[in-house]
Amino acid sequence: MAFWGGGTAGGWSHSHYPTGRSAGSALKRSGDGWDDDELGKLYDHSVMVRLLPYLKPYRGRVALAIVGMLAFAAASMTQPFLIGLAIDKFLQTGDLAGLNVIGGALIGLALLAWAGQWLQQMSTAYIGHNVLLTLRTRMFDHIQKLSLGFLDRNEVGRVMSRVQNDVTVLQELLTTGLLTILADFAGLGLVIFFLLYLDVQMALITFVVVPLLIVAMAFWQSRARRAFIRARQAIAIVNANLQENVSGVRVVQSLSREEENIRRFDQVNADNWSANVQAGRLTATVMPLVELLVATATALVVIFGGLRVLDGSLGIGVVIAFALYVQRFF
Template sequence: MSLEKENVKSGEIIDTEVLKKLYRFVQPYKAQFYFLVFLTIALAILAPTRPYFIQVAIDDYVAVGDGPGLVKIIYLLVFLLVLQAIVQFAHTYLSGWIGQVIIKDIRIKLYKHLLKMRLKFFDNTPIGRLVTRNISDIETLADVFSEGLAAIIGDLLQLVTILGVMFYIDWRLTLVSLCTLPLLIISTYIFKEKIKVAFNDVRNAVSNLNSFLQEHITGMNIVQIFNREGREFEKFKEINKDHRKAHIKSVLYYSIYFPVAEIIQAIGIGLVVWYGATGVFDTDIQVGVLISFIMYLQLFFRPIRMIADRYNTLQLGVVSSSRIFKLLESKEQIPNEGDYSPAKIKGNINVENVWFAYNNEEWVLKNINFDVKHGETVALVGATGAGKSSIINLISRFYEINKGAIKIDGTDIREFELDTLRKHIGVVLQDVFLFSDTIYYNITLGNPNISRKQVMEAAELVGAKKFIERLPAGLDYNVMERGATLSVGQRQLISFVRAMVYNPEIIILDEATSSVDTETEELIQGAIEKMMKGRTSIVIAHRLSTIQKANKIIVLHQGEIKEVGTHDSLLEKEGYYAQLHQMQLKTMAIG
């Protein structure tokens, strides 16, 4: 398993291009966003009002014994306190709401994008990493709105407002108050740099943990078959240890920074009390001014302490956004530029001079040429890795041809609208994948146009009706994840029903009976013949006995066509096909 490592360089400025792309998702909610900006400004203005009116209450009313005036100030303070609480509630709720609706939109857009990606992309990308992109990275974006950008802007506005009021009241006390500010700025910068690295380590650790768990839970049967539980457990412990270390490191930086910031703040307050008390004794500074400055300092230092943390939250959100937008902007989608969308096709297939490679020019198929006429059955035969599955993947455009062309009824498959092309081709794969849902859903895949009656008719055709009816809930029976509650043969039968219920003009069977026992194979062999009747069929089979009636057998070897003919004519040639046939007969005799 390749471990993911994506770091942000120290001191890197936040990518404004990413923020612009992120802002596009804000556009549908502009009214709410601008109201959030208004609330942010309102909070910045409201923050310094309480200390100011407390100062006025002490110096202008308490000091002169003006009780009625003091009551009025208290009413005003209570009103401001309630108003600030309401504004703070609205700000917190709205920032969280905007964050959630935006990540909902981004997650939908990302998943829709993934649905259209070519299979080559999934071959080269760990599933755990894609899960991280869709879950963890997108969740981080919510913090950009609730604790990142809006909060940082609010903190900066609050700092400017408080500083302005402090200078207005007493510039000397303000300068004394700011003596410790350089220490706080330096410690905040160091904390910002350290926690940024720690957060990146945490995100890498989470991604690696996701990838490891996904791969090994999916492949648990292999782990157990080869007695690798102990070794894989040790690997998991190592990855989990890295995850723990990354988190503990971030906790360590927090546990150091906040006490240091508190000490610096306390020193600042101490200097203000010392200088202010001297002024009070000399009647140069009023008591209310001194008390208000202590409150201002607490309000002033708090945003500075929080900015470092929020800056890293914002930066990590931008990093996550960058990863997500990189995925959204990837060109790994199959081009769907065709507009040919016939309601019906005949099913004539022409494969012309096709070359194909999964990686660069490591050719899997080399100059492949063959035709399949409407209603014909063509079988592809060859050893593992000969290129059989690659051909059927190209016909359905799961991968793109490097050279040459594949035509259906004389039209290049790249000219077909992609959904239309695949609608006309029914594929039954060797490895049957079933979703954790009912049999009915796994057959129709949620298509509302397919009735339960159609499903049962298709099931009867392929011999699956009896076993479906015997299940506790029939079509509504939940097969659990990957069809775990069904046998291999039952899962294969469901895949036959799934292909038949869409009534395609072209049928492709990729080792369709290789995973079933002989009895089940005999059961569905007749159904396969009915399935193929009147349809163009391409069959891949290791068991040569299942393709003896094919109109044409194409023998592949190392990506090239070695022989073409019927079963009998190829045996008469005594070539590669005859050797394969002879080897299978020997294997069956030994078995």
């Protein structure tokens, strides 16, 4: 048993604390006491069911956030359609009155998108902070009831990591995360609708890159999950080391263990750096991949759409609308 706070990260007893090469292997085995099986699946429906009751007291705000999200999606996804309509129907015919109507509609849609986004963000901010307050309060109450044996087996720094970092992640998942997913699906559905409505053949050409994106994301996700889990475990170990060294600094100094504890902290800090760099590298591969697919889809739209414009079977406004929708599709 350590002399302070439970655990052994830099205290008098250090038989369980990973150092040197063993620190890295401990991370691979789950340095914060969780292995991959315990961390669970990428998506666990039972966990979501347990978390959703935290949103029940704010049903009204959730409804407002959904309304704002739908308004923003509808307004922003309708704009390319109107731009294409203005080019093909009014600009090429010199119909100034029609252009004024479309211009006014675009301004109205921009205002609607702004109002929808404002309503969504204000509602999610209110919900998010209240959910965070509830989660942390309940977590703190639960910690007060834990046994001394639990606190001895688990470093206080890692418990603090759960209360601070993981609770914040749960709050973001329940508020911003869920609504973002809904907004993405709503926007994606509207984009697909407009693409098919404008021209089925061009829509199918645009969808050619989608299977490539699905395969690439599935390949990336299988590696990213393990990297992000390792990063979470690494920061938990750093938090444990920091907390217990600071709270036990008197014992450390009385035993002249400063150099040893500095060496240990350097090791866990280096492991944390390595884990986050690896996660960052994987993250850095996503956006360039998406941009490449956007460029590919845009090129297909320009080439095939341009050929159809030349033979008179498609309006240039439709091609421009498709190019704009490609930016939103991904």
